[in-house]
Amino acid sequence: MDPLHFFLVNVWLCFIGLFLVLYVVLDGFDLGIGVLSLFAGREERREIMMASLGSVWDANESWLVVLGGALFGAFPLAYAIILNALYLPLVTMLFALIFRAVAFEFRVHARNKRGWGLAFGLGSLMAAVCQGFTLGGLIGGVAVENGQFAGGALEWLTPFSAFAALGVVFGYVLLGATYLILKTEGPHQARARKQAWLAFALMLAAAAIVSIWTPLRFPVIAQRWFAAETFYLFAVPPLFALLCSAMLARALIRRQESAPLLWSIGIFLASALGLAASFYPYIVPRAVTAFDAAADNLTLAFMMVGIGLLVPTMLVYNAYQYLVFRGKVSGSYGEG
């Protein structure tokens, strides 16, 4: 293979991975707080939850746009096949994100705050569920013939993907609860800590089921993970996940403020590493490799200049926005 192409494709796989992790972690806590808002009880508590997101939800969701655009340009074939195959969960996710997003701005002006608060919570839950089914459907496999999706519209809907969806929802709730520990205080913080424990336990259960089920269901993945010569290398992601889980439990017990969020993010990083290790070099699992799906070298190089070089800048101004709004949230959100 052309060494330049090999290099560019791998660089773009890394960028796609980076955007995916940024999206999942940032919009993950965002969506997780949305799910938790369904259990807020009082409007005052929902108000604080939404206020913790007021200045950042739009930027968090924007990583999805960056991810979509980068995948479309760098791996057009993968973009086409994946989106076509997962039509229903993805379009449903978009519906959910629409209602969730407008609920932010509409609720401020609404007389019926409960209604739009409900749209925010249910939209968040639905989006997380759909993303879980998307993940499960992808791992489950997508039928491809002649470079086109060749399966049915409901093939993603399996018991396996349902467990993946549960894992994603509980994972997002864990991120949301640990973010609330960081951003709130007093009784709100205490409640978020309890919710973090519950989400942590449920996520561990779902993750354990999916992790055991995947190699059992897909012998190719089992062969790869348990090959003797690379066994130690493949042991890194699960060990890292265990370490993060232990540290998360410790941080929750010690009532630390920022550590729970960081260790929760660590669990997501470990999961992402595990997925990459399971499927590389495939970008559509077991069907299309990144090399088959990639655009030509000129496009990949041009995108490196236009997007790749911009990544540090994007990270800096996003971090700056978080820095400006650091500290505990108080009162309401919405400008007027």
Place this chain on the structure above:
Amino acid sequence: MHGLLDPILLSRLQFAATTLFHILWPVLTIGLSLFLVLMEALWLRTGDADYYRHARFWARLFILNFGVGVATGLPLEFEFGTNWAPFASAAGSFFGNILGFEGAMAFMLEAGFLGIMMFGWNRVPRAMHLFATVMVAFGGTLSAFWIMDANSWMQTPTGGHMANGRFIIDSYLAAIWNPDFLWAFLHMWFACLETSLFVIGGIAAWYLLKGRDTAFFLKCFRWVVIIAMVVTPLQIYFGDANGKDVFAYQPAKGAALEGHWVTNAPGEPASWAIVAWPDQSTQQNDWEIRIPGVLSWLATGTSGGQVKGLKDFAPADQPPLLPVLFYGFRAMAGIGFALFLLMAWSVVAWARGTLVTNRWLLRAWVASIPLGYIAVDLGWTVREVGRQPWVIYGIMRTADGASRLPVAAVGYTLLGYLVAYVILGIAFVVFALRIIARGPDLTVPLPEFAAPRHQPREGHRDPSAQPEA
């Protein structure tokens, strides 16, 4: 085509519905964000607190509008893959690349500074806040730049060739600066400015009519009239330049817009059908009123320029819905001229000192609020329907670009979008009217920024984080 049971037709209807609805919001986002920059800069330069209060007042409308724009824009980026997968895999290396640029350079920039612009008045120094507002506005305009680039490439796909069913780029310069791009971008960007101007001006005129905060709203109304003096005539010029490109590079679309069937003989100027009823089945106009010689001028800028007629193209290569193209185009252009005349009337009234007292003029401004939106949707309809039957003009037919999807799947999502967008549209209007009815807060104190080192550390309640207004 099998009526509504054709999944390709359903995908096309879904794309049309989601695009026509979505575009209404970025139009105001782009124009209003630039207006917010102007207000904030005027405040910092003149020290007049009214400009600060203008910035705060219009920002409320801005953020309401922005939320709907972001939410309804997401489906568009994904629809290329969900509903147009063969198009996406064929065109992705350029088209997807440009959408990626839009996301990373523009969309993210807008979002990354939006929080500071909306909620950061007391948390950053004034200069930093202005910078954030400028970045939000710049992100919006840059977004329009790349989106128009991707779309204009579908109209005039230059800079590469097809190989193994994929578009391979030979020259990025030629693909990005494709023939349609420059005028199309300027035409769309000015459409954003013009629509926003008449929304802002129309709302200000409503307050002037009601006699509410007259001095306050006169300040921004005068600015709107001054800017409209530049924007409305230039927009007519850009529209004309864009139109001439259509005749040069997409002759079938040009001929369809004008109900022009037969190519004029060399040396014989083409006549212009001012009204007509173009009929695809008979390949002629059922009836028409023609003005001699005018079409050559409109299409080529010369007195005897040749204008290709629709009959030069096989019926399968002609755009559909000819009456929609013919009258949609005329209605859009008519709105452009109407807004120009409203601007001219306002300038005359200003010179006579009756800008605030001429109630019919103010009513005309209020009535013109929806006109820009209507023109934008008509313009996009003409532009996209006129490109048919191609998805990439001359390279890939729309029917070949559609995903294989079951009718039920697309049918339900189309229905879902229609229901959702009706709810969103109604809710937006209700809440926007509430913001307007409440009016500006003329007592809001100027922002006070405490240097970061004096700010309480994490864990303490931050007094500057109190809700404003």
